[in-house]
Amino acid sequence: MPEKHSIGSQIGDLAQSGEKMIERLRRKAFLPESRKGLNVRFGIAEAAGLLGCSTNRIRMAEDDGRLPPPPAGDNGRRLGYSIEDMLNMREVLGASPRRASGDPAAMIAVQNFKGGVGKSTVTTHLAHYFAVRGYRVLVVDCDSQATTTTLFGFNPHFNITREETLYPYLSIDPTQADLLYAVKHTPWPNVDLIPSNLELFDVEYELAAAGADGQSVLATRFRKLKQGLTDISRNYDVVILDPPPALGTISLAVMQAANALLVPLAATTPDFCSTVQFLSMMDQVLEQLTEAGIAVDYQFVRLLCSKFDANDPSHDMVRAIMEQSFGPALLPVPILESAEISHAAMRMMTIYELEKPIGTARTHKRCRANLDEALGQVEQLVRSTWGRVDRIDEELVVNG
Structure with a gap:
């Protein structure tokens, strides 16, 4: 029958091995900087749906300079809007869902x-x-x-x-x-x-x-x-x-x-x-x-x-x-x-x-x-x- 301290040591080894594997998985998932990033982008139709406005309203705001257009890829096609872009669009177009100051979070x-x-x-x-x-x-x-x-x-x-x-x-x-x-x-x-x-x-x-x-x-x-x-x-x-x-x-x-x-x-x-x-x-x-x-x-x-x-x-x-x-x-x-x-x-x-x-x-x-x-x-x-x-x-x- 194994002694108590050896069982504890075995459990500790298992935990340590598992923690190392989690770190390996994390590093593999978040290369190259081993930091989680966010690269998701939204097309203009999806952006309009989320903002509750028309695509024309977004294009008009881009045409008159209130909003910057999304960047274009090597093929010249628009890459879509980032989360930061979406937040800026909400502010410019008055589409923020934020609570009023008197409402509790x-x-x-x-x-x-x-x-x-x-x-x-x-x-x-x-x-x-x-x-x-x-x-x-x-x-x-x-x-x-x-x-x-x-x-x-x-x-x-x-x-x-x-x-x-x-x-x-x-x-x-x-x-x-x-x-x-x-x-x-x-x-x-x-x-x-x-x-x-x-x-x-x-x-x-x-x-x-x-x-x-x-x-x-x-x-x-x-x-x-x-x-x-x-x-x-x-x-x-x-x-x-x-x-x-x-x-x-x-x-x-x-x-x-x-x-x-x-x-x-x-x-x-x-x-x-x-x-x-x-x-x-x-x-x-x-x-x-x-x-x-x-x-x-x-x-x-x-x-x-x-x-x-x-x-x-x-x-x-x-x-x-x-x-x-x-x-x-x-x-x-x-x-x-x-x-x-x-x-x-x-x-x-x-x-x-x-x-x-x-x-x-x-x-x-x-x-x-x-x-x-x-x-x-x-x-x-x-x-x-x-x-x-x-x-x-x-x-x-x-x-x-």
């Missing part, structure tokens, strides 16, 4: 205690969906497993220190008074990230060891995270929180700090049962928080079916059960299972970052259209909390 917690539901995938795709549409987005990785941080192109083991996570702000002996220190820029000009790594879990240990004074310490930490996020959210329209998939101190603090809850779940019986348990547990916890004087208020609570296979009869059956159980709280459009999403994740990317399809053009187009529709449901919920309605598409008006 949407602070959406993407949470489920069941693993494998695509929580981090939904988080990153939701962030990039909002970014494409011109919103200012902050993603806060509160999970020490740091999958979201990895998908944004950072290696949590090699690139992120504990001092760059939420730890210096939430620890028993904090060294930071606000969260500005932790904000990192990403390749997206309108998406920032507060990263995570394994050492963030130290917060859980410290608070568990707080002793008899634990309850007051916990309450203080809950209020502190909410205050810090509220302060920093002044610079953003949407804040997306990715908490740990467990009922710990950080998860509870995130649940209290958020003003909206999005629960992803897959269309399987175990996922459905686990999600019901999660909701039941959340109900009890929120009741206890309220009794302790810690306010929790959500502008919306929705469930989003992810990894849905329309060709699997069992998925249809489970989704029907979800509809009967959750009613309108279940968003009507699920995220479809797609090899394109899996292939993009292998490159530490989302569908919105791909310059060209990985699989067939048809598969990519279908996947992108589904994501736009599914995540657009969340956008409309956010806009409704601001009292905003859908913008009218000028192209549709002109063409009847």
Whole structure:
């Protein structure tokens, strides 16, 4: 029988070997500088659709000098508009979707205690969906497993220190008074990230060891995270929180700090049962928080079916059960299972970052259209909390 220390050594070796492989994959994916880049561009028709205006309006703005034309390639053809170009176009043409100064930023917690539901995938795709549409987005990785941080192109083991996570702000002996220190820029000009790594879990240990004074310490930490996020959210329209998939101190603090809850779940019986348990547990916890004087208020609570296979009869059956159980709280459009999403994740990317399809053009187009529709449901919920309605598409008006 092997000794305990040898088992520990073996596990440590496995972890170290895995971390080295992640770094190798990251370097291969982000050559030549080993830094994630963003080279996606939009044609004029797609740009007009995103801005809610006509292609003629864009061309007129380019003709009269208000907008620069997109660069041309070696063959003389226009290369399309970058994300930076799109943001500038929104400002010049008055097509920015930003919230009004009196509207609070949407602070959406993407949470489920069941693993494998695509929580981090939904988080990153939701962030990039909002970014494409011109919103200012902050993603806060509160999970020490740091999958979201990895998908944004950072290696949590090699690139992120504990001092760059939420730890210096939430620890028993904090060294930071606000969260500005932790904000990192990403390749997206309108998406920032507060990263995570394994050492963030130290917060859980410290608070568990707080002793008899634990309850007051916990309450203080809950209020502190909410205050810090509220302060920093002044610079953003949407804040997306990715908490740990467990009922710990950080998860509870995130649940209290958020003003909206999005629960992803897959269309399987175990996922459905686990999600019901999660909701039941959340109900009890929120009741206890309220009794302790810690306010929790959500502008919306929705469930989003992810990894849905329309060709699997069992998925249809489970989704029907979800509809009967959750009613309108279940968003009507699920995220479809797609090899394109899996292939993009292998490159530490989302569908919105791909310059060209990985699989067939048809598969990519279908996947992108589904994501736009599914995540657009969340956008409309956010806009409704601001009292905003859908913008009218000028192209549709002109063409009847």
